[in-house]
Amino acid sequence: MRVNIDRDRCCSSGMCVMNVPEVFDQDDQDSLVRLRQTTFRPEQFDDLRLASQLCPGGAITVTEDESSGPTG
Amino acid sequence: MTSTPTTPAVRLPAPHSAGCLFNPPPAYTEAAAAGPLTRADLPGGESCWLATGYAEVRTVLSDRRFSADLRHPNFPFLVAGARELVTDNPAFLRLDDPEHARLRRMVTGDFLVKRVEAMRPAVQRIVDEALDGMTAGRTEADLVADFALPVPSLVICLLLGVPYEDREFFQDVSRTLLNSTSTVERLREAQDELLDYLRGLAARKRERPEDDILSRLATRDDLTPDEAAATGLLLLIAGHETTANMISLSTALLLDRPEQVARLADPAALPGAVEELLRLLTIVHTGVPRVALEDVELGGTTVRAGEGVIAMLSTANRDETVFGGADRPSTDELDLDRDARRHVAFGFGVHQCLGQPLARAELQIALATLFGRLPGLRPAVPRAELAFRTDSFIYGMRSLPVTW
Ligand code: HEM
Ligand code: SF4
Numbered sequence: 001m002r003v004n005i006d007r008d009r010c011c012s013s014g015m016c017v018m019n020v021p022e023v024f025d026q027d028d029q030d031s032l033v034r035l036r037q038t039t040f041r042p043e044q045f046d047d048l049r050l051a052s053q054l055c056p057g058g059a060i061t062v063t064e065d066e067s068s069g070p071t072g
Numbered sequence: 073m074t075s076t077p078t079t080p081a082v083r084l085p086a087p088h089s090a091g092c093l094f095n096p097p098p099a100y101t102e103a104a105a106a107g108p109l110t111r112a113d114l115p116g117g118e119s120c121w122l123a124t125g126y127a128e129v130r131t132v133l134s135d136r137r138f139s140a141d142l143r144h145p146n147f148p149f150l151v152a153g154a155r156e157l158v159t160d161n162p163a164f165l166r167l168d169d170p171e172h173a174r175l176r177r178m179v180t181g182d183f184l185v186k187r188v189e190a191m192r193p194a195v196q197r198i199v200d201e202a203l204d205g206m207t208a209g210r211t212e213a214d215l216v217a218d219f220a221l222p223v224p225s226l227v228i229c230l231l232l233g234v235p236y237e238d239r240e241f242f243q244d245v246s247r248t249l250l251n252s253t254s255t256v257e258r259l260r261e262a263q264d265e266l267l268d269y270l271r272g273l274a275a276r277k278r279e280r281p282e283d284d285i286l287s288r289l290a291t292r293d294d295l296t297p298d299e300a301a302a303t304g305l306l307l308l309i310a311g312h313e314t315t316a317n318m319i320s321l322s323t324a325l326l327l328d329r330p331e332q333v334a335r336l337a338d339p340a341a342l343p344g345a346v347e348e349l350l351r352l353l354t355i356v357h358t359g360v361p362r363v364a365l366e367d368v369e370l371g372g373t374t375v376r377a378g379e380g381v382i383a384m385l386s387t388a389n390r391d392e393t394v395f396g397g398a399d400r401p402s403t404d405e406l407d408l409d410r411d412a413r414r415h416v417a418f419g420f421g422v423h424q425c426l427g428q429p430l431a432r433a434e435l436q437i438a439l440a441t442l443f444g445r446l447p448g449l450r451p452a453v454p455r456a457e458l459a460f461r462t463d464s465f466i467y468g469m470r471s472l473p474v475t476w
Contacts, residue, residue: 011173011422012180014188014429019413021185031180054414056134056424 001045002063003052007032009059016051016060020044024051033059081111082122084382085150085252085358093460094325095404096357096386100124104387108371112382115252116152120380121370122359126416128371129388132381134421138362142166148361148380150465153256157263161298163306169422175303176426178295182231182285188429191227195433198226199441207445207476212452215472220319221312223438227430228311232304233277233284242266246309250465252358263305270301270308311427314355315434317461317468322349322439324458324472325406327451335408336440345408346435351395351415352406354386357467360419389415446476 010032016024025034052060086099103110108125123132132138142158149155164175206218229236248254248262274290281287289300326333335341359382364375390403401407418425452473459470
């Protein structure tokens with residue numbers, strides 16, 4: 001699974017950080033979203049889908065890889 | 073238009089049912105049962121749409137073809153005549169990007185999740201002291217005046233740099249501004265008083281800045297004094313009225329469901345329990361206004377450019393397909409173990425509540441501490457005598473007499 005963030009669409013709601021703190025962070029300078037990780041384990045996939053659905057700005061896009069291999 | 077004669081337009085704001093005052097007005101629930109989008113009549117006589125479905129509410133609040141700019145000539149006002157109160161510098165709650173983002177981004181740093189986490193000890197201290205004061209030498213108190221209102225007022229005063237001694241003034245003015253039965257004259261007076269107060273305070277902070285939001289706003293050279301005052305007013309009102317009513321309403325509901333109170337004592341269950349209370353109580357009962365900038369297909373209907381839409385958060389939050397399930401109680405019931413994280417009690421889209429991390433921290437600490445310290449807490453009046461704020465844009469309790 002791949003995760004893309006569009007920082008221009010982030011409204012700093014904090015929803016992603018609250019729900020999946022190991023993956024998402026808020027930048028100290030501009031308060032916009034930052035990724036803490038770029039590769040993900042399959043057990044994180046549900047959380048990442050949730051973060052994408054809950055992002056009020058539509059700033060988080062998850063792409064399911066065609067091969068459902070474990071490396072994501 | 074697809075509405076049929078069998079679904080008459082809903083009159084906004086609709087009255088609550090005397091039967092169960094924890095529920096949204098029955099007219100909204102009935103509209104939701106009939107379909108995701110209904111015609112509605114505003115108090116000023118204009119008509120608009122009422123979006124009640126979960127998906128439709130999320131679309132109205134996040135699709136940029138719907139505007140939150142109250143200067144739009146067709147913006148749907150929930151108080152007759154409120155269009156006259158629009159100033160040249162609306163707070164960012166009622167502006168679109170890029171104007172909205174410019175102003176919101178000036179204060180997002182103060183509400184970062186990590187910033188709010190660092191404030192937890194201060195919030196805990198405020199909660200502890202409020203409870204000390206409430207219980208000292210007494211066996212009965214008004215939970216609203218002695219706990220629910222002081223806690224978030226103290227917190228926002230601290231953050232914003234507003235003197236807590238001025239609480240009677242700003243709490244009173246805020247209540248007037250949020251009351252759906254206030255006359256336009258009263259609203260104008262209240263708005264002017266509060267803006268004047270904040271302009272004065274900001275001017276003093278510009279001379280002698282302190283470590284608070286208002287000082288930081290007042291000393292920026294890319295913000296006019298009027299813009300700073302409008303932002304301060306938004307933060308001050310949104311910061312205390314909402315959380316105060318969530319605390320009192322949650323307490324009243326939990327006193328009615330004593331078998332569920334134990335979940336608050338489990339730190340692992342507490343955040344989820346607060347999400348469920350936010351979902352079920354959805355204190356922004358009157359819905360959230362927007363106006364369509366283009367024709368938009370919504371809920372099987374075309375909303376035309378220039379038509380107003382009220383996004384009803386309370387019905388969206390009771391959608392069985394999102395929050396229900398065969399193994400769960402109905403979405404009209406409180407179920408502190410439900411996964412309520414998808415709720416829209418804080419709205420959705422770029423206007424989603426800026427203060428939500430703070431509101432969550434305040435609610436978690438206030439409710440866990442209140443029920444933890446006062447295990448015998450119970451209402452001091454019969455249930456039928458509880459006074460709900462049926463005439464306010466922020467639903468809640470007028471007072472809540474309790475004993476312990
Ligand atoms: C339980 C408590 C709260 C609830 C249910 C709540 C609910 C909401 C909702 C529904 C909106 C969106 C309105 C719209 O889209 O038009 C909103 C916006 C906002 N809230 Fe809250 N709120 C709460 C607490 C707070 C607190 C503690 C603050 C702190 C200062 C705050 C500050 C704001 C601000 C500044 C906005 C405007 C955001 C924007 O337009 O970008 N709220 N809130
Ligand atoms: S959920 Fe979306 S808008 Fe909110 S902080 Fe994360 S990326 Fe930004």
